[in-house]
Amino acid sequence: EKWEEATEIARRQVRNGAHIIDVCLQSTDREEMKDIPLFYEFLIRKIKAPVMIDTTDPKAVELSLTYCQGKALINSINLEDGEEKFEQLCPIAKAYGAALVVGSIDEDKLQAQAFTRERKLSIAERSYKLLTEKYGIPPEDIVFDPLVFPCATGDANYIGGAVETIEGIRLIKENIPYSKTVLGISNISFGLPANAREVVNSVFLYYCTKAGLDLAIVNAEKLERFASIPADERRLAEQLLFNTPPPDGDEKLRAAPEDWREQTQEQKAAINQFHIAAIAEYFRRAAPKKKAKAADLPLDQRLGNYIIEGTKDGLVEDLERKRQEGAAPLDIINGPLMAGMSEVGRLFNNNELIVAEVLQSAEAMKAAVGYLEQFMAKADTAARGKIVLATVKGDVHDIGKNLVEIILGNNGYNVVNLGIKVPPETLIQAYRDHKPDAIGLSGLLVKSAQQMVITAGDLREHGIQVPMLVGGAALSDKFTRGKIAPSYGEAVCYAKDAMTGLRLMNEIMDPATREATLRAHRHSEAVPDAAPQAEPVVWSERRSAKVRLDIPIPAAPSLDRKVRDIKHLTEVWSYINPFMLYGRHLGYKGNFDKALAEHEEKAVNLYHQMEEIKRHAAQFMQVKAVWQFFEAERDGNSVNLFSPGGESPIHTFRFGRQPREEGLCLSDYLLEGDEGKRDHLAMFVVTAGAGIREKSEELKQRGEYLSAHGVQALAIETAEGAAEWLHRRIREDWGFPDAPTTTMHDRFTSKYRGKRYSFGYPACPNLDDQQGMWKLLRPEDIGVELTEGMMMEPEASVSALVFHHPDCAYFTASEIEEPALV
Numbered sequence: 120e121k122w123e124e125a126t127e128i129a130r131r132q133v134r135n136g137a138h139i140i141d142v143c144l145q146s147t148d149r150e151e152m153k154d155i156p157l158f159y160e161f162l163i164r165k166i167k168a169p170v171m172i173d174t175t176d177p178k179a180v181e182l183s184l185t186y187c188q189g190k191a192l193i194n195s196i197n198l199e200d201g202e203e204k205f206e207q208l209c210p211i212a213k214a215y216g217a218a219l220v221v222g223s224i225d226e227d228k229l230q231a232q233a234f235t236r237e238r239k240l241s242i243a244e245r246s247y248k249l250l251t252e253k254y255g256i257p258p259e260d261i262v263f264d265p266l267v268f269p270c271a272t273g274d275a276n277y278i279g280g281a282v283e284t285i286e287g288i289r290l291i292k293e294n295i296p297y298s299k300t301v302l303g304i305s306n307i308s309f310g311l312p313a314n315a316r317e318v319v320n321s322v323f324l325y326y327c328t329k330a331g332l333d334l335a336i337v338n339a340e341k342l343e344r345f346a347s348i349p350a351d352e353r354r355l356a357e358q359l360l361f362n363t364p365p366p367d368g369d370e371k372l373r374a375a376p377e378d379w380r381e382q383t384q385e386q387k388a389a390i391n392q393f394h395i396a397a398i399a400e401y402f403r404r405a406a407p408k409k410k411a412k413a414a415d416l417p418l419d420q421r422l423g424n425y426i427i428e429g430t431k432d433g434l435v436e437d438l439e440r441k442r443q444e445g446a447a448p449l450d451i452i453n454g455p456l457m458a459g460m461s462e463v464g465r466l467f468n469n470n471e472l473i474v475a476e477v478l479q480s481a482e483a484m485k486a487a488v489g490y491l492e493q494f495m496a497k498a499d500t501a502a503r504g505k506i507v508l509a510t511v512k513g514d515v516h517d518i519g520k521n522l523v524e525i526i527l528g529n530n531g532y533n534v535v536n537l538g539i540k541v542p543p544e545t546l547i548q549a550y551r552d553h554k555p556d557a558i559g560l561s562g563l564l565v566k567s568a569q570q571m572v573i574t575a576g577d578l579r580e581h582g583i584q585v586p587m588l589v590g591g592a593a594l595s596d597k598f599t600r601g602k603i604a605p606s607y608g609e610a611v612c613y614a615k616d617a618m619t620g621l622r623l624m625n626e627i628m629d630p631a632t633r634e635a636t637l638r639a640h641r642h643s644e645a646v647p648d649a650a651p652q653a654e655p656v657v658w659s660e661r662r663s664a665k666v667r668l669d670i671p672i673p674a675a676p677s678l679d680r681k682v683r684d685i686k687h688l689t690e691v692w693s694y695i696n697p698f699m700l701y702g703r704h705l706g707y708k709g710n711f712d713k714a715l716a717e718h719e720e721k722a723v724n725l726y727h728q729m730e731e732i733k734r735h736a737a738q739f740m741q742v743k744a745v746w747q748f749f750e751a752e753r754d755g756n757s758v759n760l761f762s763p764g765g766e767s768p769i770h771t772f773r774f775g776r777q778p779r780e781e782g783l784c785l786s787d788y789l790l791e792g793d794e795g796k797r798d799h800l801a802m803f804v805v806t807a808g809a810g811i812r813e814k815s816e817e818l819k820q821r822g823e824y825l826s827a828h829g830v831q832a833l834a835i836e837t838a839e840g841a842a843e844w845l846h847r848r849i850r851e852d853w854g855f856p857d858a859p860t861t862t863m864h865d866r867f868t869s870k871y872r873g874k875r876y877s878f879g880y881p882a883c884p885n886l887d888d889q890q891g892m893w894k895l896l897r898p899e900d901i902g903v904e905l906t907e908g909m910m911m912e913p914e915a916s917v918s919a920l921v922f923h924h925p926d927c928a929y930f931t932a933s934e935i936e937e938p939a940l941v
């Protein structure tokens with residue numbers, strides 16, 4: 120009674136692309152009704168895919184249905200005993216909204232299971248009429264199974280069965296609208312050697328799908344990809360399936376008609392025998408050859424391949440083989456393993472590998488080095504160089520810096536990671552302790568880029584001269600060259616991503632390229648800021664006419680501060696923008712949702728990896744939120760906030776205005792109050808970051824790099840998802856819920872009433888305003904603190920102001936510090 124293991128099989132099938140899981144618990148020596156609760160309890164917790172209930176007992180069908188969430192399928196009914204099955208199962212299917220699989224079998228004692236395409240269609244049409252007209256089953260809930268006989272058993276009665284099934288599917292799809300078709304594929308190849316079956320099944324599936332088959336019952340773990348089947352194997356399978364006259368058979372066979380139905384009995388049988396023998400013979404010979412493929416590669420190439428493919432299967436055995444050949448551990452690392460890592464870098468730069476795959480390669484590298492370390496003397500070091508890495512003072516940005524650590528660390532560099540919020544003094548001390556070849560600085564915000572200038576100056580004052588690498592979202596090559604490099608007086612290289620960081624490190628450590636690289640990044644003179652604009656900036660406090668005023672003020676709900684733990688993680692996750700999670704953080708290129716819907720391999724793999732990370736994260740990730748509505752009044756470019764009915768403001772935010780005619784300012788979005796009735800705005804802070812840094816660090820230490828990065832990426836996008844979720848809730852509370860037709864994509868492109876604005880973004884760039892928010896909302900109560908750099912700790916946190924005005928738009932306001940009044 121290994122229920123857990125059984126559900127594991129289901130989960131693996133789903134991971135390999137299965138969309139429905141067929142469950143059969145019927146067994147002659149067990150009580151099905153007792154087993155159903157035991158098994159389904161496990162199953163429904165493990166998989167979300169719909170279930171196909173495979174049993175002949177109507178009571179068992181009903182009991183199973185009580186466990187199924189969403190739509191289930193009942194497999195199956197047919198007309199073998201007249202309408203008996205229909206009478207028993209249709210009411211149950213209707214009551215639970217389940218779909219019904221209808222086999223093409225009827226009462227005809229001689230033929231029973233339909234063989235010809237015409238009979239398959241006629242049984243389907245009869246069943247359809249009964250189901251829709253007599254039993255009230257909707258056409259969309261009917262799935263026809265045309266059934267298929269094996270084509271390679273040598274039984275003369277079954278020759279042509281493949282063609283009839285393919286054509287049967289085509290006829291059903293053409294003649295019966297709205298319904299679906301399903302077919303158990305593997306029966307077709309019954310009797311053939313196992314490796315031949317995989318190919319024949321795959322080719323048969325291809326033709327069925329082209330004829331319109333909607334659902335296939337296959338072993339998702341074993342299915343050979345049609346596109347990867349070699350042409351000669353595909354031809355062997357096609358000739359068998361279609362019973363085509365063999366071009367290399369004797370003259371009599373070659374002369375037979377193409378269409379199996381026009382062949383004589385002898386021709387049919389002889390052609391079938393010819394193809395069965397040919398395919399069986401081919402795969403008998405091919406079997407050992409296929410297996411030998413990977414093992415035949417030279418050992419060094421195999422070692423490199425583990426890294427390139429990011430797999431550990433067989434890695435230790437091959438490392439041991441290499442050691443037995445007498446290779447020193449260090450030479451193995453610097454030789455074949457590092458060659459693999461270089462290839463990974465090349466493939467990444469060529470857009471052939473994505474971030475998630477590079478992390479898996481790093482995992483394999485870490486496992487290899489971890490194994491070899493035990494055979495290395497303490498003094499042996501594979502290091503190509505040493506770098507001290509830190510996120511600058513006031514900044515809590517961890518995820519980007521950690522990616523750099525993983526990539527450099529697994530490409531032979533010794534990385535000393537000092538963590539986040541690192542002040543210059545700590546860096547100076549670390550330099551003295553570790554004597555690194557380079558210093559790496561990271562930071563998320565514009566303020567952090569300025570902090571890098573200060574830090575670089577401090578390092579210079581202490582005589583530090585090693586090359587510096589810098590990176591982070593708000594940084595640019597121009598700022599690096601124009602501000603940080605002059606402050607440091609030595610080479611400072613901007614890296615747009617971790618792989619660029621690796622290339623730069625390699626160039627710096629290679630004597631052949633070092634000087635040229637350093638020279639190219641050394642700038643002793645600060646680049647002056649762009650020349651001031653010739654035209655004076657239009658500074659105005661005038662409300663923009665682009666914003667309407669003839670809109671009634673919506674009543675705000677309660678003005679209390681709300682502090683909440685948001686427990687339903689799955690719902691919050693449904694508000695995560697896949698473009699950000701899979702695209703920006705895991706590196707997927709292209710439209711992820713579309714690729715997933717089309718079962719594109721990379722997208723499916725990434726999706727399952729992330730689902731795994733979510734399952735793990737569900738145990739510790741916490742989403743918290745604090746929000747409040749405030750009475751608000753516009754005062755020029757300022758917004759005054761009041762306690763309910765209050766006379767004088769409890770806080771004032773000053774915003775910038777677009778420096779042009781009818782330029783916008785956030786204050787414009789507040790409506791003029793009348794008769795003591797004020798407009799409102801809402802404010803919130805959400806976080807999903809508690810404990811994430813520690814979890815990620817733990818995974819990183821274990822060498823589980825993809826998970827370590829995945830957990831952090833999930834947390835930051837969960838914070839963003841929670842902001843999206845809470846904003847929707849605020850709109851609801853405010854009395855203008857989204858239309859039922861609003862999609863997540865609409866939300867990601869802010870197609871709803873009003874907008875949310877975060878300090879630090881272009882409409883309100885002044886991050887110091889975060890302090891006002893902290894005074895009013897007290898986000899410390901959900902564990903979010905403000906650093907001296909105005910960043911929120913933990914990292915995965917978002918703050919925002921919410922306006923309700925339908926004319927709200929995103930825009931870039933001018934900085935308010937230097938108004939040129941005209």
Ligand code: B12
Nearest residue numbers: 519559561564565590591592614616617620879911917918
């Ligand atoms: C995703 C995102 C978020 C996420 C996560 C942020 C994060 N930690 O990465 C969330 C939703 C949490 C977020 C929140 C905020 N964000 Co934000 N965010 C972004 C966004 C869209 C992408 C950042 C990203 O890709 N991160 C993923 C990491 C992996 O990438 P990375 O840091 O760039 O690191 C890579 C490289 O830069 C490089 N690298 C980094 N460091 C180093 C160091 C070395 C030595 C080397 C070699 C390489 C290297 O390698 C890394 C890996 O390849 C940027 C805009 C943009 N297009 O970049 C805005 C952006 C960074 N955010 C911004 C702002 C304002 C905020 C908030 C302040 C808004 C708010 N009020 O809530 C908060 C601040 C969060 C906090 N804790 O205080 C602004 C910052 C500008 C400013 N004013 O300073 C930006 C630039 C948007 C903008 N155009 O205005 N944000």
